[in-house]
Amino acid sequence: MTQETITPAAQSPAATPVRDFFDRWRPKVAYQSLSLGLICGLVALLLLVGNAVTKSTIDAQLVEDQLAVLRQVLPAALYDNNPLLDKVTLQDAELGPIEVYPARKDGVLTGMALSISNIGYGGPIQQMVGLDSDGRILGVRVLAHKETPGLADKIEVAKSDWITRFDGLSLENTALGQWKVKKDGGQFDQFAGATITPRAVVKSILQALQFQQRHQAGLATTKEVQP
Numbered sequence: 001m002t003q004e005t006i007t008p009a010a011q012s013p014a015a016t017p018v019r020d021f022f023d024r025w026r027p028k029v030a031y032q033s034l035s036l037g038l039i040c041g042l043v044a045l046l047l048l049v050g051n052a053v054t055k056s057t058i059d060a061q062l063v064e065d066q067l068a069v070l071r072q073v074l075p076a077a078l079y080d081n082n083p084l085l086d087k088v089t090l091q092d093a094e095l096g097p098i099e100v101y102p103a104r105k106d107g108v109l110t111g112m113a114l115s116i117s118n119i120g121y122g123g124p125i126q127q128m129v130g131l132d133s134d135g136r137i138l139g140v141r142v143l144a145h146k147e148t149p150g151l152a153d154k155i156e157v158a159k160s161d162w163i164t165r166f167d168g169l170s171l172e173n174t175a176l177g178q179w180k181v182k183k184d185g186g187q188f189d190q191f192a193g194a195t196i197t198p199r200a201v202v203k204s205i206l207q208a209l210q211f212q213q214r215h216q217a218g219l220a221t222t223k224e225v226q227p
C-alpha cells in the first residue's frame, strides 16, 4: 500500500501573488525588522492617543488633589482668593525656587502654603506647609514620598497623627534648637528604627518657617493675581 505524501501546496489554498510575496520576505531580517518597527510605532501611537485622551482628566485630578491638600493646610475661612491660581514661584537665596500659594482675604495676605522638600531615606519627601501671617503652622501634609512602608510612612496623615504635632508651632513659641528629632536633641519624636525620614520632614518645616520670615513682607505687598 502506498502512502500519499501531502505537499504544502495541497494543504493550503492556491498560492496568490500576495501570499508568495510574504512567503519570500518573511524569513528575511529586513521583513522582521520592519514588522517590529511597525508594531513599536503602533504601540507608541496608541500610547500617545491614550495620553492625549486622558491628559485633561489627569490634570483635573491633579488640581483636585492639590486643592484637597491645600484645604487641609489652609483653613478656607482664611482666604477668598484662589491660592492655586495665585501660586507664585519665589527665588530664595537658600532654598532656590519655592512654590508659594498665598492666602488672601479682601486682598490682605492672611497666610501661605509652601511646597517644600528634602531628601529622606528613599528620595525626596514633598511637603505642603500652611502658615498664617503670624508665622504659626496651620498644617503640614506630605504630598509624595518614597519612604519605607510600615517603617517610615507614619509621616502620612492617613497612617498616623505624627504630622499634626507641628500645628500651632512657630519660630516664636519653639526655640531654634528644638526643631530637630529627639535623637538629635530636639523635641520631635523619631520613629523606631527610622530617624532619617522624620529628620528630613522637620528640616523642611523649619525651612518653610524661615522662608516665610524672609518673604512675608514682599508677598504682602504683591498685588493679588486672582480676585
Ligand SMILES: Cc1cc2nc3c(=O)[nH]c(=O)nc-3n(C[C@H](O)[C@H](O)[C@H](O)COP(=O)(O)O)c2cc1C
Pocket: 121, 122, 146, 147, 148, 149, 151, 152, 183, 193, 194, 195, 196, 197, 198
Ligand atoms: C530596608 C531598610 C529600609 C529602611 N527605610 C528607612 C526609611 O524609610 N526611613 C528611615 O528613616 N530609615 C529607614 N531605614 C533605617 C535607616 O537605615 C537608619 O538606620 C535609621 O533611619 C536610623 O538613622 P540614624 O542612624 O540617623 O539614627 C531603613 C533600613 C533598612 C535596612
